[in-house]
Amino acid sequence: MPPTRTPAPSSSGSFEYRLQRTPVGVVMLDLARRITAVNAVAGRLLRLKGTDPIGADILAFHPPASRAKVRWLIDAAENATDGTAGMVVTTPMGSLVAKVTTLGDQGFCMMFHALGELPMGDAEPAERPHLLKLPVLRGGATELVEIADIVCLTAQGHYAEALTRAGTHLCPLALAELEKRVDPLTFVRVHRRHLVNLRHVRAAERVDGRWTLALSAGQGARIPVGRDKVELVRRLLAV
Template identity: 60%
Template sequence: MSEESKSHPHRAPSFMAAGAADGGSFEYRLQRTPVGVVILDAARKIRSVNPLARQLLLGRESTTPLYGVDILSLHPEGARAKVGWLIDCARDSADGVASLLVTTPMGSLVAKVTRLHTGPAPANIGYCMMFHAQGELQMGDTGEDGLGPLLKLPLMRGKGGVTTLIDVDQVACLTAQGHYAEAKTLSFTAFCPRPLADLERRLDPLTFVRVHRRHLVNIRHVLAAERDQGRLHLRLADPDSTLIPVSRDKIDLMRRLLAV
């Protein structure tokens, strides 16, 4: 998640209503959008998570167990400081609440953390983290299948956690890296904080083809089809001239699409 603006660190952001009649005020949309909820212990380890929060953190198809996982480990390295800052603000604030307004390709998200007390000792503290999706997700649609095509790809570059948005037609390929992806573009390589399966669903299937379980290739940027140790590979137009393997079950498709 890339940070667009921060609210006051000790309370949730307030927004002016646009009027109940237009049905488009922040308060109206907040009540109609699904909410991702994560319960954390004092060490920021996950104790409970609802389906939407799981989807936002891991992607819709993932079945990875989350109980006991450090919430920071599920975010890109550049975003961990921001998530940690948000939790620390909730821990240290007088009212035990902190929030953050962020922007993702799915739209705006309001991330809110509330401090929970499970006992008298400081160690018996937990947190409730909530994600309000203010983009295109609507009540009853907790998946990404209903979203439109992805026009910009979020890429994280450098240690500062700066998110760059690049036109998807500049991407040569996307490679799965755990729960996220690595993007090779026509000018650089960067980390993409989205699962490969989610990206595949939102990219044009006539242009971005899953040629291998780990690789999604923009066939417009394929320079050559080569044989390497008896297997078909695609040479890409990125600065590294990356060679991507083609799965055996995708060879016929590649031959048809590339006329090779």
């Protein structure tokens, strides 16, 4: 009888290997979004050592700038048809991929792992459809704004600030993500921090060798044009 061979261990570069090795943090929340249980990985990622998180609001363990995003994530899961939602959030340990699922009247389960821990190999990500509306945070709720009404999108850390004729609003999506989800023929990255809807550009001006775009909202807000984007902008606006 031939000897039985033991399968060779997975290559450290394979997706299966990384899947098994990726530490996943788990936090259980009640309906009031207070922590009821937390595993060791979550405790390490959220730096809970020396504290008793049970009964505490989950938002207390995130930086102030990230709390609106975490609140939006839980709200999104609560209102989703399948009861799940996910996004990238910032913690004291860096950026995390977070997912939330509802547990009926038991509350919520939040799971997360460090960004970059789980690469997908050579698989090409599926192209995501263009956004029809933009989610913005206002008064603790998520509102949807028509994409055509967006004048400019500006990077604000892991979020984006959306400018409309009605004012500015915080969007829970990063500018890099938004750039992939809007029509590239209308929205142009004219600067590393600004994505402009060219339909709302009122004027293009050159002062002291630097180009700026005057917008139709924000009291005539002016957006700088990056040096590497000048030719593209001039070509698109015929100036």
